Amino acid sequence: MNGYLFAGYAVIWTILLVYLLYLNKKQRQISRRLRSLSDSIRHEDLEE
Amino acid sequence: MWLLVPLYVLGVVALWAAFIHAPTERQMGEVQRIFYFHVGAAWTAFFAFFIVFVAGILYLWRRSPFWDEFGAASAEIGVVFTTIVLTTGPIWARPIWNTWWPWGDPRVTTTLVLWLIYVAYFILRSSLPEGEKRARFSAVFGIIGFIDVPIVFLSIRWWRTIHPIVITRTGNRLEPEMFQAMIIAVVAFTFLYFALLFLRTGMRLQHTVAEEMAHTLRERSE
Numbered sequence: 001m002n003g004y005l006f007a008g009y010a011v012i013w014t015i016l017l018v019y020l021l022y023l024n025k026k027q028r029q030i031s032r033r034l035r036s037l038s039d040s041i042r043h044e045d046l047e048e
Numbered sequence: 049m050w051l052l053v054p055l056y057v058l059g060v061v062a063l064w065a066a067f068i069h070a071p072t073e074r075q076m077g078e079v080q081r082i083f084y085f086h087v088g089a090a091w092t093a094f095f096a097f098f099i100v101f102v103a104g105i106l107y108l109w110r111r112s113p114f115w116d117e118f119g120a121a122s123a124e125i126g127v128v129f130t131t132i133v134l135t136t137g138p139i140w141a142r143p144i145w146n147t148w149w150p151w152g153d154p155r156v157t158t159t160l161v162l163w164l165i166y167v168a169y170f171i172l173r174s175s176l177p178e179g180e181k182r183a184r185f186s187a188v189f190g191i192i193g194f195i196d197v198p199i200v201f202l203s204i205r206w207w208r209t210i211h212p213i214v215i216t217r218t219g220n221r222l223e224p225e226m227f228q229a230m231i232i233a234v235v236a237f238t239f240l241y242f243a244l245l246f247l248r249t250g251m252r253l254q255h256t257v258a259e260e261m262a263h264t265l266r267e268r269s270e
Contacts, residue, residue: 008082008139012089012132016240019128023247030254037261044268 051243055236062088062236065229073226082140083226087214088233089132090159092241094197096126097166099245101194104187113256116183119190120173121248123166125241130163145210154203155211162200165193178259 066084073080103119106112137156138148150156169189176182204211214220220227 002078002143004079004139004143005081008079008136009085011135011139012085015128015132015135019244023244023251027251030251030258033258034254034261037258037265040265041261044265 051239051246055239055243058232058236058239062229062233065225065232070226070229071223076144079140079143082136084229084233085237086133086136086140087230088237089129089136091234092237093126093129093133093162094201095238096122096129096241096245097162097190097194097197100126100166100169100190104190107183107187108191111180113183114253116186117252117256118245118249120186121245121252123169123190124248125244127163127166127170128244129237129241130159130166133159134163150210153209153211154207155200155209158196158200158203162196165196169193178256 062084066081070081070084072078099122100119103115103122107115107119137159141150142148169186172189173182173186176185203209204213212221214222222230
């Protein structure tokens with residue numbers, strides 16, 4: 001395969017993969033934050 | 049998850065069309081196969097920025113935070129696809145035009161400007177606190193920024209350029225199999241765009257809910 005062609009497609013998949021990994025990391029952070037906030041609200045409701 | 053199966057099938061079909069179905073271009077050779085995904089990414093970026101434009105109008109009209117998050121999600125994906133265009137372009141240009149970056153070419157320059165506009169959109173968003181003001185400024189910026197999209201598209205007709213004009217008013221200058229491969233790549237990337245938009249908007253709305261919950265907790269503790 002032509003080296004430039006390989007480089008072109010490698011770049012496309014790398015950019016998409018890096019973006020998907022970024023989204024995955026971001027989603028885990030949001031889920032963790034939502035869980036911790038829900039626990040805090042539930043804890044406060046029980047105290048009241 | 050339900051989007052993954054058609055996405056995978058479309059991806060495989062697009063690769064088959066680009067590498068097997070489309071014939072090798074006579075002058076450029078194998079490297080011309082970058083064209084299919086390069087054009088697919090460009091189309092998807094244009095479409096993503098059009099959605100930012102529409103979401104901006106809808107936000108200014110309705111003042112619903114949903115349209116702000118929707119527009120920001122689309123802008124982010126648009127920047128990703130423009131990055132693909134700006135990186136695959138030079139890789140294709142080097143063996144064909146004998147340069148990585150033809151500075152005098154209007155399409156290359158206007159595409160770089162497009163990328164910078166939407167990077168600036170995120171710099172603007174990060175410099176303002178979350179809320180109505182940030183959403184309003186972003187909506188206006190997204191609407192004005194879209195002006196560059198038709199300029200990028202028409203630049204090869206308005207100014208002297210080394211970019212080929214593939215699609216004309218009378219049809220296209222591609223072999224039928226090449227045109228089919230290009231359309232399949234466009235459809236595959238458009239589908240990927242919608243999957244990412246669905247995912248990213250959901251995440252942004254979850255973030256908004258988290259901010260509201262944190263605000264409620266702060267109010268209770270005061």
